[in-house]
Amino acid sequence: xxxxxxxxxxxxxxxxxxxxxxxxxxxxxxxxxxxxxxxxxxxxxxxxxxxxxxxxxxxxxxxxxxxxxxxxxxxxxxxxxxxxxxxxxxxxxxxxxxxxxxxxxxxxxxxxxxxxxxxxxxxxxxxxxxxxxxxxxxxxxxxxxxxxxxxxxxxxxxxxxxxxxxxxx
Amino acid sequence: xxxxxxxxxxxxxxxxxxxxxxxxxxxxxxxxxxxxxxxxxxxxxxxxxxxxxxxxxxxxxxxxxxxxxxxxxxxxxxxxxxxxxxxxxxxxxxxxxxxx
Numbered sequence: 001x002x003x004x005x006x007x008x009x010x011x012x013x014x015x016x017x018x019x020x021x022x023x024x025x026x027x028x029x030x031x032x033x034x035x036x037x038x039x040x041x042x043x044x045x046x047x048x049x050x051x052x053x054x055x056x057x058x059x060x061x062x063x064x065x066x067x068x069x070x071x072x073x074x075x076x077x078x079x080x081x082x083x084x085x086x087x088x089x090x091x092x093x094x095x096x097x098x099x100x101x102x103x104x105x106x107x108x109x110x111x112x113x114x115x116x117x118x119x120x121x122x123x124x125x126x127x128x129x130x131x132x133x134x135x136x137x138x139x140x141x142x143x144x145x146x147x148x149x150x151x152x153x154x155x156x157x158x159x160x161x162x163x164x165x166x167x168x169x
Numbered sequence: 170x171x172x173x174x175x176x177x178x179x180x181x182x183x184x185x186x187x188x189x190x191x192x193x194x195x196x197x198x199x200x201x202x203x204x205x206x207x208x209x210x211x212x213x214x215x216x217x218x219x220x221x222x223x224x225x226x227x228x229x230x231x232x233x234x235x236x237x238x239x240x241x242x243x244x245x246x247x248x249x250x251x252x253x254x255x256x257x258x259x260x261x262x263x264x265x266x267x268x269x
Contacts, residue, residue, distance in 0.1 A: 006171045010179045017183055017206055021190025026198045033202050040209055047176070049216045052228045056212075059235050064205065064242045071246045072198060075253050080196050093192035101185035108174050108181065118223050120170045125223075133225045134232065142229050149236045156240035163247035166254075 001046040013039045024079045030068050037061040048124040051131045176217040183210035197249050197259045201242070208238050 016039065019032035037060050044053035127133050138146055187206030194200055212231045219227025253259055 097189035
């Protein structure tokens with residue numbers, strides 16, 4: 001992936017992410033998040049993570065985001081009224097976030113290409129990031145977290161049903 | 170070839186945007202979406218390092234992060250719906266009965 005494709009893609013991702021947090025209507029934030037997730041899936045394809053990119057679209061943009069949209073439409077949310085928050089708190093939050101980002105970014109951007117591993121100099125083998133390779137890893141080395149995750153999903157489904165149902169009578 | 174540090178810089182930027190959004194917005198649903206932004210930033214970092222090391226383990230971790238995010242969104246939105254039914258508000262500043 002060349003810099004010529006990376007910079008516009010990254011700029012779009014950051015732009016739509018800002019759209020998520022800055023929009024007045026929650027529905028517009030949700031749609032900006034959808035675009036961000038799709039663009040991140042594009043980024044994943046460029047990084048040879050093919051199964052993860054497909055899962056990003058199917059699970060994240062296609063299930064989690066749809067859940068958000070359903071809840072927004074169910075609760076019939078309208079545009080946020082600009083809150084009478086204390087200005088100092090918003091400024092402090094933004095300043096803190098920018099300082100954090102700068103503090104983490106500065107050594108990263110000045111590090112050069114010194115991360116360990118073979119890196120981009122080798123092109124990935126054709127089987128990297130496919131369903132077979134991830135499945136092979138998932139069901140041998142990561143089988144215990146996999147089973148625990150299935151229990152987690154069961155508990156989450158039960159919890160969501162119990163919490164959201166209307167009391168009868 | 171784009172150096173890996175640029176991808177990590179994008180991941181950090183996304184994470185900061187999510188964190189700032191979580192702190193400055195008071196609408197619970199938008200706060201929740203900022204959390205999803207932070208999770209996606211972490212996913213991007215994992216995928217970049219998986220590619221860097223040419224080891225698929227990073228992508229398996231992303232698989233688990235997505236699963237946990239799905240479970241968390243289901244339960245979290247159920248909580249938000251229950252909260253809205255009782256308090257008729259989604260403003261995090263107005264839900265303060267348990268605060269000091």
